[in-house]
Structures are given as C-alpha cells and as structure tokens.
Amino acid sequence: MKYYLIAGERSGDMHGANLYKEIRKRDPEAVAMGIGGGYMHDAGVKLSKNYEELAIIGFFEIIEKLGVIRSALNQVKKELMEQRPDVLILIDYGGFNMRVAAFAKKLGVKVFYYISPKIWAWNVKRAEKIKKFVDRMFVILPFEKEFFAKFDYKVDYVGNPVLDAISQFTPNPNFIKDNSLEDKPIIAVLPGSRSNEIESTLFRMLSILPAFPGHQFVVAGVDNYPSRYYEQFRRNGRVHIVYEQTYDLLHNAEVAIVTSGTATLETAIHRVPQVVVYRVNFISYYVIKMLIKVNFISLVNLIAGKEVVKELIQNDFSPANLRQELHKIMMGESGRLEILKGYDDVISKIGKPGASEKAAELMIGYLNEK
Numbered sequence: 001m002k003y004y005l006i007a008g009e010r011s012g013d014m015h016g017a018n019l020y021k022e023i024r025k026r027d028p029e030a031v032a033m034g035i036g037g038g039y040m041h042d043a044g045v046k047l048s049k050n051y052e053e054l055a056i057i058g059f060f061e062i063i064e065k066l067g068v069i070r071s072a073l074n075q076v077k078k079e080l081m082e083q084r085p086d087v088l089i090l091i092d093y094g095g096f097n098m099r100v101a102a103f104a105k106k107l108g109v110k111v112f113y114y115i116s117p118k119i120w121a122w123n124v125k126r127a128e129k130i131k132k133f134v135d136r137m138f139v140i141l142p143f144e145k146e147f148f149a150k151f152d153y154k155v156d157y158v159g160n161p162v163l164d165a166i167s168q169f170t171p172n173p174n175f176i177k178d179n180s181l182e183d184k185p186i187i188a189v190l191p192g193s194r195s196n197e198i199e200s201t202l203f204r205m206l207s208i209l210p211a212f213p214g215h216q217f218v219v220a221g222v223d224n225y226p227s228r229y230y231e232q233f234r235r236n237g238r239v240h241i242v243y244e245q246t247y248d249l250l251h252n253a254e255v256a257i258v259t260s261g262t263a264t265l266e267t268a269i270h271r272v273p274q275v276v277v278y279r280v281n282f283i284s285y286y287v288i289k290m291l292i293k294v295n296f297i298s299l300v301n302l303i304a305g306k307e308v309v310k311e312l313i314q315n316d317f318s319p320a321n322l323r324q325e326l327h328k329i330m331m332g333e334s335g336r337l338e339i340l341k342g343y344d345d346v347i348s349k350i351g352k353p354g355a356s357e358k359a360a361e362l363m364i365g366y367l368n369e370k
Contacts, residue, residue: 001027001367004109005034005045006100008054008093010128010193010222011113011262012031013037015161015356016091018043019114022360032273035076035084037224048079052224054333069096070352077103084109087367090134091115098126101133110367113137114159114359120147121294127151136302138359138364141303150151156362159355162265166247167353175248182216182237185331188253188272189219190246197259198225200279205257206233207319208326215254220246255329257322257334264309265299268346273339274331276300299341303349308342 003023006233007016017039024030024044033046035054041047049072073096080088080103087110090097094117101111113134120143127148130137133249137155139145145157172178191202206217221230230241242249246263250256250270258264260278267274276298294304300309308326313317328335 002083003030003032003034003035003087003089004080004083004085005032005040005089005091006051006093006097007034007036007040007091008036008051008096010051010224011230012091012093013039013051014165015115016040016041016045016089017165017333018161018356019089019359022356023119026360026364031259032077033085039183044234047074054093072096073099075161076100080104081106085362086110087112088128089363092117094119094126098129098133102183104131107134111135112366116148116155117146120144122330123331127153132138136181138354138361138362141299142351143303143305145248148225156359157353158358158362160265160350161316161355161359162262162352163350164356165295168264169247170187170255171251172245172248173243175252178232179218179245180243181218181240184214184216185254186249186252187212187215187217187326188249188256188258188267188269190258190265190267191219192259192261193222195225196280197261198229201277202230202233202260204279204317205322208323209235211323216240218249218253220249244296254331255326257326262295262299262310263351265303265346268300268309268343270341271343273323273336274309275320275329276309277317278311278313278319282301300346303346304333306342308346309339 007013007015013036014369016036020032020043033048035049036045036047037051051069052332055074068134088104090113092115104111111134116137116139127320131151131153136159139155141159148155189205191198222239233354234241245282250272252269253272256267256272256274258267258274258276260276264276278297301307312321329339
C-alpha cells in the first residue's frame with residue numbers, strides 16, 4: 001500500500017519512523033513519502049520536504065513563516081492529488097495537519113492521526129473537526145481517550161511511543177570519556193530542538209552556572225541547529241556540549257533543566273529530577289495564556305494530573321527561581337524523593353513499550369477492512 005506521512009517536528013519524526021518500521025513488517029510492499037526528518041528518511045520514507053523548515057512555536061513566530069507554511073501546504077495537496085495514497089498518516093502538528101486532513105477527506109483519501117494535537121489544552125472545539133475529517137485517531141496519553149469520548153468519538157489508545165524509543169536505548173559506557181567530560185556531577189540542559197526554543201531558553205538556563213561550582217553543565221545539542229550557536233556557551237570544565245546523545249546524557253545526569261515538550265517525559269522515564277522551563281515571544285505568550293485550558297504545560301504534570309515537577313513559565317523563568325528550584329532536587333534533598341515518587345505514578349499510567357507496534361497493527365487492520 002501507499003502511505004503519506006507528515007511530521008512537523010523532531011519528536012514526530014522519531015515516532016513516525018518507528019511507526020513506519022512496524023508498518024513495513026506487516027506490509028512488505030509498503031511505499032511511503034511525506035514530510036519528516038532524518039529518522040523517517042532512514043526508515044524508508046521518501047521526503048518531499050524536511051520538517052525543519054516548518055518547526056516553529058508561538059503565534060508571532062508562525063505569522064513570520066506564513067509564506068513557508070502556505071508553500072508546504074500547497075506542495076502536500078499537489079502530491080496527494082498526484083499520488084493518491086491509500087492512507088494519510090498525520091503525526092501531531094495540529095494547525096498544519098488539520099488543513100491537510102480536510103483536503104484529503106474531500107479527495108477521498110483515508111485519514112489516520114497518530115499522536116493527537118493537544119486540542120484539550122487550548123482549542124477543545126477542534127475535536128469536532130477531527131471527528132469530521134479523521135477516520136481513525138491513535139492517542140498516546142491516557143486521558144485523551146476519555147476526552148474524545150465526550151464528543152462521541154471513539155479513539156484507540158496505543159500507549160506512549162517515547163517508551164518504545166527508550167526501550168531501544170543502550171547506554172554508552174564510555175559516554176563521559178568520549179565527550180571529554182569532567183569527573184563531576186552533571187546538570188543536564190535540554191533546550192529543545194526548534195530554533196526559537198533554543199534561542200529563548202539556553203542563555204537563561206546557563207546563567208545559574210556560578211551557583212553550582214561543584215557541577216558541570218552538559219547541553220543536549222541537536223544536529224539540525226547550527227553548532228556555532230551552542231559552541232559560544234562552551235566553558236572549559238564547566239559547560240560542555242554533546243550532540244545527538246540526549247539519552248546517554250540523561251542516563252548520567254543528577255538533575256536536568258528541560259524546555260517543555262516531549263523531553264520532559266523522556267527525562268521522567270529516565271528518572272532524572274527536573275525543572276521544566278518555557279519562554280516564547282511575549283506576544284505569543286499572552287495569546288497562549290488567553291487560550292490555554294489546562295493547569296500545566298509539561299507532559300509529566302498533565303499525565304499525573306498534579307504538580308510533580310516545577311514549571312517556570314515566561315517571567316517565572318528567572319535565574320533566581322531556577323537556582324532555587326534546582327537546589328531543592330539535588331542529591332540528598334527531600335524534593336528529589338518527591339519527584340521520583342511522582343515519576344513512578346506517571347510511568348505506571350502510560351503503561352509499557354509497544355505503541356508503534358500496536359498502532360501499526362491497528363492501522364493495517366483498519367485499512368484491510370472491507
């Protein structure tokens with residue numbers, strides 16, 4: 001069968017790749033194209049555009065890239081008309097993907113959605129649009145099945161694909177030596193993968209360096225962002241940069257500072273106490289604040305239904321607050337034990353690895369239905 005996949009960010013690229021690998025096990029004749037990144041390319045998806053051109057956050061930032069987004073949307077529509085795939089598989093990235101879903105539905109292409117856009121957080125009414133344009137939804141957060149049930153829309157909960165990625169991880173025993181790190185406890189710094197995330201958080205994350213003289217700060221860099229930006233922060237013996245080694249970094253870290261996103265859940269599954277931070281353009285922030293419908297922004301707290309990790313958002317994300325919250329979760333501090341206890345609850349709620357396998361199995365089954 002022919003598949004068209006769209007992932008608009010790094011985590012979606014990884015999950016899309018794992019999903020397609022499982023699809024190919026069940027459909028050896030599978031052919032796929034679409035929008036993604038290196039992970040999906042390596043899994044066998046022919047990319048017509050790289051997600052890096054589209055990976056942005058914030059309303060102001062989206063306005064700046066409207067031309068790029070419109071061009072990509074037109075390209076996808078053209079390819080769907082030419083290729084007529086058996087199914088369109090959308091991966092998160094709600095604003096763009098819902099426009100594609102509406103077009104594909106009119107075209108008569110079956111539409112599957114893997115990893116629901118977070119409409120429960122700020123745009124509940126879009127559930128009706130999903131119900132209208134999406135044939136099958138595969139959700140990865142435990143509470144999403146109940147959310148969609150309120151709209152009389154049956155979805156499949158497949159578990160969380162982050163568990164799949166982590167279950168495939170084998171720690172590098174030479175991580176410290178290979179990266180010329182010091183013999184000091186590690187504070188992991190995860191500034192995200194989008195350019196505006198990195199630029200709005202990394203400097204502030206590292207501003208607390210003098211308050212932790214006995215630690216080394218290790219930044220999780222990504223290859224899709226210019227290394228010269230990261231390298232300006234490197235400090236001999238105090239700040240190190242490692243590229244594409246986030247899981248190894250977490251495996252060796254005492255604590256972490258994490259930009260809100262999938263990385264917060266990855267950090268929790270690695271059982272590393274964390275402080276979650278988030279900062280965007282002030283116009284974007286106030287628009288988001290008016291629309292947001294949930295009490296938390298990190299996946300860890302959303303899944304737990306309570307505060308497990310501290311969230312420092314916008315103006316609360318100050319060096320003084322970050323320093324204070326980080327001290328509370330260091331080795332030997334009572335706050336550390338509370339977080340680890342909360343992690344146990346989160347991990348039990350999301351279940352076991354196998355989301356990609358289960359989603360692929362269900363998709364193939366639905367596609368083969370008469």
